[in-house]
Amino acid sequence: MITLSINGESHTVDVEPETPLLWALRDTLGMTGTKYGCGIAQCGACTVLVDDQAMRSCQFPVSRVGKSKITTIEAIEQDEVGRKVVEAWVAQQVPQCGYCQSGQVMAATALLKETPKPTEEDILYGMSNLCRCGTYNMVAAAVRQAAA
Amino acid sequence: MNAIAPLDLSAVTPLLPQSGVANMSRRGFLGSAGALLLGVALPLGRAKAEEGAAAIPPKPGTRVPAFLEIRPDGSVKLLSPFVEGGQGINTGIAQIVGEELDVNPARFEVECAPPGPDYALVNGIRMTGGSFSTRSSYAPMRRLGATAREMMIRAAAERLGVQSSELETDDGKVVHKASGRTVGYGELAAKALLLTPKDDVVLRDPATFRYIKRPIARLDVRAKSTGKAIYAIDQKVDGMLYAAVQHAVHFGSNPTALDNEAAVKAMPGVHSIHLLPGAVAVTANSWWRARKAVEALKAQWTSPKPTGIDTIAADFSSQGMLDALKGSKSEALPAESEGDAAAAFARAAKVIEAEYDAPYLAHAQLEPPSAIARFNGDGKLEIWLPNQMPELFQATAAKTAGIQPDQVIVHSPMLGGFFGRHFMYGPSNPFQQAILLAKATGRPVKVLWSREEEFLNDALRPLSHTRFRAALGADGYPTAIEARTVGEGPIGRWFGALFNTPVDSSAVEGVVEKPYAIPNRKMEFVKLAHPVNIAFWRSVGHSMNDFFYEGFLDEIALAGGKDPFELRLALLKDKPRQKKLLQAVADLSGGWKRGPYEAEGGKRARGVSMASPFGSETATIAEVSLEDGSTRVHNIWVVIDPGSIVNPAIVKAQVESAAALGLSTALFEQVVYENGVREAKNYDAYQILRRENMPAVHVGIIESGEPMGGIGEPGLPGVPPAVVNAVAALTGQRIRSLPISKTKLSGV
The missing domain is CATH 3.30.365.10 (Aldehyde oxidase/xanthine dehydrogenase, molybdopterin binding domain)
Known part of the structure; x- marks a missing residue:
């Protein structure tokens, strides 16, 4: 049994320690807002916050979570920065298919928590998640708006 | 076990x-699934003739209760013939129905309808694809909304004891102006939807549209921004x-x-x-x-087993398949013939020829x-x-x-x-x-399926090859063009029973039906089936064929001593729609200039292309530079003429999305087979466009009033040739095989 602090609540999961956090979230806890895209930390669809840092949860075993506080997309609007990011995402009409956007919103929230006024270069490096619909320009515009 | x-x-x-390659008949497939498909796809007339009046299905798109549920709170649930996958169709169809029903589309919830004959709006079939959704449903869904509105009015007339002619509607309510009374659609729906619909309802005057043609916010954006969308x-x-x-x-x-x-x-x-x-x-x-x-x-x-149509042999390779396409000696079928190409070649001042190819591609959609x-x-x-x-x-x-x-x-x-x-x-x-x-x-x-299983088992955009020849007159203008396209398209493989033509349109589209005034044309197709499972892929044959043709057209221009933009303009002298589009994209980009020219960070150049995909017309210009021998695309300008539109914001989003995917294929993408297996199993090896490769995309829309064309796919085909033509302008190197990343570029 492993106890995880997720979105301010304590959850106990009965999974093998090497289980990626992604699958504990999705299959064990039913929190499906965090998406599986590649499983090798390439695409970023599974991005969550671990102590406010962006983390690709598909390569992050539950055994390494420890006492860290996890924030998922389900609780993003309870976070002040996250709420601004969501509003910017809606205002800029960022998502198309939307599948990568949970991860994009989480990555943007982490970026703005660390760097409230990001440069274009910060956005380039901070927002490395893949989007097959090609919403990259809209993502950048929304990050700029959320930072404004 | x-x-x-x-x-x-x-x-x-x-x-x-x-059956194997030797016998390419696919009766096994067509005879069963094809027949099943026909069962749901029969045009009404045939169903009537063969099965009698009792078996007549409803005319698709007409039965109001099959599409609309109006709830007591006045919100509307719309059962859509189409599935939402990012193209914005849920919002577009809510705009179309909401306009005529007189309900703000923001109060619509749209869901993909269950199977049923009511939803067969695409030429008697039901599908989400071919950039058909809006153009196939625009007229019937307007009529459906108007029909439902009229039923609300009639139900309200009975409720209020007045004549229908005394009633109006206002965003989900029926209004009796004389008495100031109103009744919400939610209260009327149960009775209204039981009424016999009228078949002569009056549609709204487009001059009074409040939702159609407006950049209405997409209905699912908040859910998709908060992890609540369910896939x-x-x-x-x-x-x-x-x-x-x-x-x-x-x-x-x-x-x-x-x-x-x-x-x-x-x-x-x-x-x-x-x-x-x-x-x-x-x-x-x-x-x-x-x-x-x-x-x-x-x-x-x-x-x-040895390579067949349902097996891939241990020695199969994508290069071997390309060699087979190139080496095919099979007799070709005419895909487009005009004039006398042979005679034009015989008296040509100059003849050029070139071979183009494009690889297998994976869909690589983010959801496995x-x-x-x-x-x-x-x-x-x-x-x-x-x-x-x-x-x-x-x-x-x-x-x-x-x-x-x-x-x-x-x-x-x-x-x-x-x-x-x-x-x-x-x-x-x-x-x-x-x-x-x-x-x-x-x-x-x-x-x-894991991502790895998906990359290894996805059905692929087919690899294809086209050999071109052009005859030029003494004035440098082309007098004849020939093309021999060898390969196979997904329509022939998967819908052969429905579209049983010898030339597979999905294999040759983009090589044929170009708008240019080249008087003598001999475009041919040779079918050579792939052992690989092949698929529809955004813009289908156009995804590569417009690259082939428009790349070669630039070669024709240069061989004739012409500027590629000026040559296109000249060849469009009798095509006002396309000519206007070409001029519009030049204007959008600040005026045509091929370059190379000096810009911030070094020399840049531009390429131009045109395409006529899915009932729409596009003109595209790309601006490139070189960074460490790699292509860097700074700007893409696309002007699209889809005849008319429903939501300009969705059109722009779709064109930008398609341009990004087109650029991804131009620069990076290829599925490579070696020893019978695919090499790339995940995004680390199958490179797709990333943030750092994304150019600024500038989209212009022209509504010519021509019949409505598609939106989801047409932004794609012009991008690879525009980029390749820009690379040629910059480096003198002519890319005839995608992706560009295979070629080391230099010469700036």
């Missing part, structure tokens, strides 16, 4: 082409087992035995182990456990494919699956399960990207595995 009925392929074989992969049903699969390394091989079954069975959470056609599967109480277990399985497989199958107590099968054609999946699922189509309940959740991925591709869809496993376990089963 629970071998499923020793590899009983009977349930799935109808989907698998049964197939997110579905869960009570008592469900999770299944992971490992497919045969070689397409066409089957599992015969397992070496370590007991050890794998003992792994945490494992429920059962199964042999499936072409795959092994493990079910477990979580997908991660199922995956760990199936990857631990040591299976024995049948040896790969999955499917849930559940056999209910009443003998019905319920399936949740990503799909672009509910009725065909229903019919095929029924066949797999050994029941009738009306015993199959189909749920079509929102798609996490599709780009053509979720049509019926036989063994490249996981739902049949889910059905077989649900049957074998007696439990609901969700099959999810």
Whole structure:
């Protein structure tokens, strides 16, 4: 049994320690807002916050979570920065298919928590998640708006 | 081990082409699934003639209750013929219906409708694809909304004891101005929808549109920005087992035995182990456990057979396939003929020729494919699956399960990207595995393919090859063009029963029907079937053929001493629609200049192209520079003329999205086969466009008033040739084989 602090609540999961956090979230806890895209930390669809840092949860075993506080997309609007990011995402009409956007919103929230006024270069490096619909320009515009 | 009925392929074989390359007839497929498809696709006239009046299905798009549920609170649930996958159709269709119904589209909830003849709006078929959704539904959905509005008015007239002519509507309410009374649609709906619809309702004057042609916010954006949108992969049903699969390394091989079954069975959470056609599967109480277990399985497989239409031999390679296309000596079929090309070549001042090719491509949509199958107590099968054609999946699922189509309940959740991925591709869809496993376990089963399984088993955009020749007159203008395209298109493979023409339009579109005034044309097609499972892929044949043609057209221009833009303009002298478009894209880009010219960070150059995909017209300009021998694209300008539009914001978003995908294919993408297997298994090896490669995209829209064309795909085909033509302007190097990343560029 492993106890995880997720979105301010304590959850106990009965999974093998090497289980990626992604699958504990999705299959064990039913929190499906965090998406599986590649499983090798390439695409970023599974991005969550671990102590406010962006983390690709598909390569992050539950055994390494420890006492860290996890924030998922389900609780993003309870976070002040996250709420601004969501509003910017809606205002800029960022998502198309939307599948990568949970991860994009989480990555943007982490970026703005660390760097409230990001440069274009910060956005380039901070927002490395893949989007097959090609919403990259809209993502950048929304990050700029959320930072404004 | 629970071998499923020793590899009983009977349930799935109808989907698998049964004959080899030597005999390319696909009667096995067409005779069954094709017939099933015809069953749902019959034009009304034929159904009437053959089955009698009692069997006449409703005229698609006319029965109001099949589409609209108006709730007591006045909100509207719209059952859509189409599935939402990012193209914005849920919003667009809400705008169209809402405009005539007189309900703000923001109060619509849109869901993909279950299978049924009411939804067969695309030439008598139901599908989400071919950039057909808006253009096929615009007229019937306007009429449907107007019909429903009139029913609300009639129901209100009865309720209020007044004449219909005294009533108006105002955003979901019927208003009796004289008395100031109003009744909400929600209160009227139950009675109103029982009324006999009128077939002569008056449509709104477009000059008074409030929703159509406006950049209405998309309905699903907030849900998609907060993780609340539910995709197939997110579905869960009570008592469900999770299944992971490992497919045969070689397409066409089957599992015969397992070496370590007991050890794998003992792994945490494992429920059962199964042999499936072409795959092994493990079910477990979580997908991660199922995956760990199936990857631990040591299976024995049948040896790969010689290359055929349903097998890939151990020595198959994509290069070998390209060589076969290039070397084909087969007699060609005419795909477009005009004038006397032979005579024009005989008196040409100059003749040029070139060969172009483009690789296999994966869809690489971010949501890996999955499917849930559940056999209910009443003998019905319920399936949740990503799909672009509910009725065909229903019919095929029924066949797999050994029941009738009306015993199959189909749920079509929102798609996490599709780009053509979720049509019926036989063994490249996981739902049949889910059905077989649900049957074998007696439990609901969700099959999810890992990203690796997806890259190895996706059906692919076919590789293709075209050889061109052009004759130029003494004035440098082309007098004749010839093309020989060798390959196979997805329409021929998957819809051959419906579109039984010798020349597969999906293989030659973009090489034929170009707008240019080249008087003598001889465009030919040679069908050469791929052993690889082939697919529709965003913009289909246009995704490569416009690159072929427009690249070669630049070569013609240069051979004749002409500027590529000026040559196009000259060749469009009798085509006002396309000529205007070409001038518009030049204007949007600040005036045509080919370059090279100095810009920030070094020399840049521009390329231009045109395309006529899916009933729309596009003109594209790309601006490139070189960075360390790689192509850097700074700007893409696209002007699209789709005749008329519904939502300019969605049009722009779709054109930008398509441009990004087109650029991704121009720069990076290719599925490479070596020794019978695909090399790339994930995004680390199959490179797609990333943030750092994304240019600024500038989109212009022209509404010429021509018949409405498509939007989702047309932004793509112009991008690869515009980029390649810009690279040639910059470096003098002519790219004739994609992706560009294969070629080391220099010379700036």
